[in-house]
Amino acid sequence: MDLGLKGARVLVTAGAGGIGRVIAEAFVEEGANVHVCDVDEAALGSLPAGITGTRCDVSDRSAVAALFAGLPDLDVLVNNAGIAGPTGLVEEINPEDWDRCLEVCLTGQFNVARLAIPLLRRSANPSITNLSSAAGRFGFGLRAPYAAAKWGVIGLTKSLAIELGGAGIRVNAILPGLVAGDRQRRVLEAKAQARGVSFAEIEAQAMAYASIKEYVTPRQLADQILLLASPRGRTISGQAIAIDADMQMLS
Numbered sequence: 470m471d472l473g474l475k476g477a478r479v480l481v482t483a484g485a486g487g488i489g490r491v492i493a494e495a496f497v498e499e500g501a502n503v504h505v506c507d508v509d510e511a512a513l514g515s516l517p518a519g520i521t522g523t524r525c526d527v528s529d530r531s532a533v534a535a536l537f538a539g540l541p542d543l544d545v546l547v548n549n550a551g552i553a554g555p556t557g558l559v560e561e562i563n564p565e566d567w568d569r570c571l572e573v574c575l576t577g578q579f580n581v582a583r584l585a586i587p588l589l590r591r592s593a594n595p596s597i598t599n600l601s602s603a604a605g606r607f608g609f610g611l612r613a614p615y616a617a618a619k620w621g622v623i624g625l626t627k628s629l630a631i632e633l634g635g636a637g638i639r640v641n642a643i644l645p646g647l648v649a650g651d652r653q654r655r656v657l658e659a660k661a662q663a664r665g666v667s668f669a670e671i672e673a674q675a676m677a678y679a680s681i682k683e684y685v686t687p688r689q690l691a692d693q694i695l696l697l698a699s700p701r702g703r704t705i706s707g708q709a710i711a712i713d714a715d716m717q718m719l720s
Contacts, residue, residue, distance in 0.1 A: 472699035475500030477594065478542050479698070482527055482581055483550035484520070485512035487650060488600075488687045492547055493520050495691035496698075501545070506536050527577030528569075533584060543588035545698045548578040548599040548622075553652060554615040556659040567614045574618035578625060589638050596698045597633075599626045601642040601709060607719045611663055612656075619644075623709045630707030639706035641697050646713025647675055649684035680715035 474496065484493040484505025490512070493503045497519040506525035507513050513522040525536045527550045554570030555562050578599055589595035604612060605619030626642040633640060647653055661671040676682045693712055696702050 472499055472695055472701060473594075474545075474695065474699055477501040477544045477698070478540075478592075479503045479545040479547070480540065480543055480581075480585065481505045481547040481549055482525075482577070483507050484547070485509055485516060485522055487652060488645075488648065488690060489547075489549040491687035492549060492691045492694055495688065495695055496545070499695060504540065506550075526573075527581055528572040530580050533580045537584040537588075540588065542591065543585055544592040544594055544596070546582065546585045546589065546597045547694055547698075548581055548597065550574075550577050550581075551600060551618075553656050553659075554612065554618070556611050556656070556663050558611065559613050562614065570614035571618050571621070574615065575621040575625070578622060582625075582629065586633065586638070589633075590636050592638075594698075594700055594703070595636070595638040596702070597626075597629065597638065597640045598694045598697050599640070599642045601626070601644045603644050603646045603711065603713045603716045603719060605642070605644055606709070606711070607716070609719045611660060612719075626709065627707050634706060639697070639702065639704075641705060641707070642709045643690060643693055643697075644709055644711045644713060645685055645690055646679060646711070646716040647684050648690070649686050653684070674720055678717045678720065679713065680717070683714055685712055685714060 479496045479501045481493045483489040485507035496503045503520045505522045508526050525532045551574040555566040601622040602619040604616040605623050609616040630640040661668045
């Protein structure tokens with residue numbers, strides 16, 4: 470299916486590996502011109518043809534400014550960068566770990582969006598998709614910093630949608646549930662360790678709250694983002710779209 474993204478100028482943060490790379494590669498398949506930023510220099514060095522990259526920590530405003538100095542035009546921003554943050558009771562969390570989680574997962578999206586918006590105003594098909602999480606609509610025991618950041622992403626998304634609608638810039642958030650991959654496994658392993666149970670037990674417990682007992686794949690996330698960024702999604706804005714196998718809660 471031709472989604473009308475040929476030639477689109479796309480930026481994917483944290484796009485050299487994991488979910489971000491799958492998103493970037495999906496845009497390339499549609500004929501888009503894709504640039505990614507990432508903190509992983511090794512991953513940046515292994516990017517496939519059709520994807521260019523810059524080393525950038527989105528929590529560092531000077532690094533974000535340098536990134537945008539090399540981006541004269543933009544049609545699509547995918548604010549994907551994030552970290553898992555600490556696992557533990559609030560009173561046991563190192564405040565520096567709290568700060569770092571919010572700096573990357575929430576403030577990082579602000580840092581990138583504020584410089585992307587002037588470029589998007591010049592686009593004929595401008596969009597922003599912010600990565601939130603199922604943790605952005607449920608409480609998440611032992612993961613308060615991450616949940617707080619992801620709730621904040623939804624507030625940022627809805628506020629930007631209101632501000633930018635007049636310019637034709639649509640802004641949405643997607644809320645993944647349990648996503649297949651190493652990062653999800655590490656999160657579950659940390660929770661299993663914190664609770665003194667096996668990985669299998671914590672995994673089964675997590676799946677118990679979803680109607681569909683499956684992991685979401687990164688490609689499913691990419692497919693939703695492609696639709697939102699395409700002309701077919703031109704009136705979809707201000708939405709927090711769950712891609713989570715009908716998750717009812719997080720434990």
